[in-house]
Amino acid sequence: MALGWVSLFLLAGLQVKTTQSLAVSKKCAMDTNTFLSEMNQDKPQEYAVLMYDAFGKQGSNVEGGNANRPGLLQQCRSAHSPSFSGQYCQVFLKQGKIQYFVGICVPDSCDEEEVQTMVLYDTFKIGHTSLIAPLPSILVNESTQEMFMTHCLSDTVSPNASDITCMLVCFTMLALPLVATLISAAMRWQRNQDVKPTTESPCLNAGLNQYGTLKTNGSMGGEANGGMTEATNINRNGSWYFPKSCIYQCLQAFSLQTTSRGIFSTSSGFPSTGYSSLNGIRILSLLWIICGHSAQFPVINNLDNYKDWKKTVERSPLYVLSLSGPVFLAVDTFLLLGGLLSARSLLGSIQRAGDKLTPGLLMVFLFKRFKRIQPLHIFVMCLTVGFISLVRSGPYWFPFIDNLMDCKTYWWANLLLISNLLPVHEICVPWTWYLSLDFQCYATTPLLVYLYRLNRSIFAAVAGGLLLMTTFAASLVTGLLQLPVFQPSTLTSENYVLYYYVKPHTRYGPFLIGILTGIYLTTKKGQLLKHKWQAVLGWLCCLSILAVLIGVAYALRGIPVQPSVTHALYQGLHRPIWALMVTWIILACEEGYGGFINSFLSLSMWVPLTRISFACYLIHPVFILVYIGLQETPIHYTDINFMYLFLGHVVLTLGTSVVLTVLIEKPYVLLKWKWEDEPVQH
Numbered sequence: 001m002a003l004g005w006v007s008l009f010l011l012a013g014l015q016v017k018t019t020q021s022l023a024v025s026k027k028c029a030m031d032t033n034t035f036l037s038e039m040n041q042d043k044p045q046e047y048a049v050l051m052y053d054a055f056g057k058q059g060s061n062v063e064g065g066n067a068n069r070p071g072l073l074q075q076c077r078s079a080h081s082p083s084f085s086g087q088y089c090q091v092f093l094k095q096g097k098i099q100y101f102v103g104i105c106v107p108d109s110c111d112e113e114e115v116q117t118m119v120l121y122d123t124f125k126i127g128h129t130s131l132i133a134p135l136p137s138i139l140v141n142e143s144t145q146e147m148f149m150t151h152c153l154s155d156t157v158s159p160n161a162s163d164i165t166c167m168l169v170c171f172t173m174l175a176l177p178l179v180a181t182l183i184s185a186a187m188r189w190q191r192n193q194d195v196k197p198t199t200e201s202p203c204l205n206a207g208l209n210q211y212g213t214l215k216t217n218g219s220m221g222g223e224a225n226g227g228m229t230e231a232t233n234i235n236r237n238g239s240w241y242f243p244k245s246c247i248y249q250c251l252q253a254f255s256l257q258t259t260s261r262g263i264f265s266t267s268s269g270f271p272s273t274g275y276s277s278l279n280g281i282r283i284l285s286l287l288w289i290i291c292g293h294s295a296q297f298p299v300i301n302n303l304d305n306y307k308d309w310k311k312t313v314e315r316s317p318l319y320v321l322s323l324s325g326p327v328f329l330a331v332d333t334f335l336l337l338g339g340l341l342s343a344r345s346l347l348g349s350i351q352r353a354g355d356k357l358t359p360g361l362l363m364v365f366l367f368k369r370f371k372r373i374q375p376l377h378i379f380v381m382c383l384t385v386g387f388i389s390l391v392r393s394g395p396y397w398f399p400f401i402d403n404l405m406d407c408k409t410y411w412w413a414n415l416l417l418i419s420n421l422l423p424v425h426e427i428c429v430p431w432t433w434y435l436s437l438d439f440q441c442y443a444t445t446p447l448l449v450y451l452y453r454l455n456r457s458i459f460a461a462v463a464g465g466l467l468l469m470t471t472f473a474a475s476l477v478t479g480l481l482q483l484p485v486f487q488p489s490t491l492t493s494e495n496y497v498l499y500y501y502v503k504p505h506t507r508y509g510p511f512l513i514g515i516l517t518g519i520y521l522t523t524k525k526g527q528l529l530k531h532k533w534q535a536v537l538g539w540l541c542c543l544s545i546l547a548v549l550i551g552v553a554y555a556l557r558g559i560p561v562q563p564s565v566t567h568a569l570y571q572g573l574h575r576p577i578w579a580l581m582v583t584w585i586i587l588a589c590e591e592g593y594g595g596f597i598n599s600f601l602s603l604s605m606w607v608p609l610t611r612i613s614f615a616c617y618l619i620h621p622v623f624i625l626v627y628i629g630l631q632e633t634p635i636h637y638t639d640i641n642f643m644y645l646f647l648g649h650v651v652l653t654l655g656t657s658v659v660l661t662v663l664i665e666k667p668y669v670l671l672k673w674k675w676e677d678e679p680v681q682h
Helices: 004-013 026-039 046-054 073-077 112-120 161-191 202-211 246-254 277-299 306-314 317-321 329-352 359-391 398-415 430-442 445-454 456-481 487-492 495-501 504-523 532-555 565-590 595-601 606-611 613-629 639-670
Strands: 086-095 098-107 146-152
Touching: 026 046, 026 098, 046 073, 046 086, 046 098, 073 086, 073 098, 086 112, 098 112, 112 146, 161 246, 161 359, 161 639, 246 639, 277 306, 277 329, 277 565, 277 595, 277 606, 277 613, 277 639, 306 317, 317 532, 329 359, 329 430, 329 445, 329 504, 329 565, 359 398, 359 430, 359 445, 359 613, 359 639, 398 430, 430 504, 430 613, 445 456, 445 504, 456 495, 456 504, 456 565, 495 504, 504 565, 532 565, 565 595, 606 613, 613 639
Parallel strands: none
Antiparallel strands: 086 098, 086 146
16 A cells, blocks of 8 residues: 555665676677677668667656656567567666666577676667667766666566466465355255155165155154255255255355355445444545555656656645545555454454453454455465466566565465565565554454453553554654655655554554544444534534645655654654544444535445455555556556546456455355354353
């Protein structure tokens, strides 16, 4: 959910290599000389023209950020001479303060080290003109180029063992529901066959001997329970059933007939206690995040007018939907909702267990959460790794290769839900840092609920202390590291993500407020708002404070030149305050003072979307990054272009999320172990 992790991939990918003077092989040197000489002829060979034309060339608007020269990857690969083919490589350069890359087309007989050597010795020339010319000094104060590295993109895919493992995991997780559906359908078909034998046959007698015997009164034991028991497998018509065993329950849980049931229903997800406003808040926050990601991910290295974009979005709060400083307050809304629902869920479980908070109940509470998020999390992680390893094309694909290597090294952190504790550039599938943070916060709910039930004074002291500690931690980190509060500036401040954005000690405040809200809403005995004037005053304060929080972010944009008390206070306070304001909206809606806002947030159209919201969050960055990675030319920023990108990503995300919810997420939610059902004690 942060923009900074992508920039860290670039920084990791552009580490300076120590280049030694390497000998160029005879084949590589001969093919390169052939290409250059045939390009310089009066009538150049067609392949030479294609290769030359595929070289990245300087475009306009360098001042606006158009420094990269990607060239034409596919055209380079389509060039074939009698003895070699075109190979697309990228040369990463630095000139003054500007870093950029140039796409070049070289013979495929040259490896990366040889290409790097030839670039260092300026081999690629037409006469005295270099094909990798530096930016003009009128645009850059420094005329000398420094090379970081050279990277050649292979047009062949050779998955290794880990790639194959990930693809097998994805295939298995997709195949299980399909197989279960077929078996369940076959079972239902067999049950529904109207076979009425008039006489006993040897086959039926054999079936009776194999599967059990009918009762003497001609009826099936357990017929009132659907005609199935553990011991009896044949109905009165002679058809056989699978027993209600673990296997049968698994088949039912994974069957598409079960998992697809109610997916598009508009009945509220909170029928017993209201909370219908949460549906709208959840989906609007999700759309806000998708909009921010759609606008920001291309900014890192795909825009040909990045500087123009930055000036545009910084000058007006109208761009709050696509600006990542304010936009990711939506993440704090999700943390608030997570805390509220976790407290509500645990208190409900305690009530059903005879008002007792036992260690077994806590284990079930945490296990259910783990089971809820991990299957789809693991699937998306494997899907991303498998897809990256299979595609590997496009001049803007190189950041994803680093992600692939991180997954092969640090996949275990995702399984243990501690990936946010790693340096952010080492996180496998980086946007899943939120799942780790959410689970770590979720694990604190039992402690606070226990203290609430034990002693209200101790509970208030601990909750207040935790809120002060997380606020102080965020302020201290911001002040000491001189962090910005306006996200575009974090492109030059990786510390923002590494030490602040993904850490539990700086982001716990909204979740804690959610826990307190959940406890209050679940245990309250009367209305908090007793007069209309209280609601009017509350709404005026709420909307004013929300506007101020966003406005101050614009006022404080930029990295402070020295430790700033103002930046530190804002960073420490704005997320908990935002969560408090959203809490007010929920409370006012629940107590009947929401007006048209409650009507909008409680619309039935939000309900089906909430059922697929988790899949939407996990899969939408895949579409955005794949779209970016497969581009061969830069994207030009305009409002209309980015609006269409956002709408396209939303449509793809919603359609895919329905499939993932039905095939991957719901089966494991429906699959229950016997010990998951808390005993109700009377």
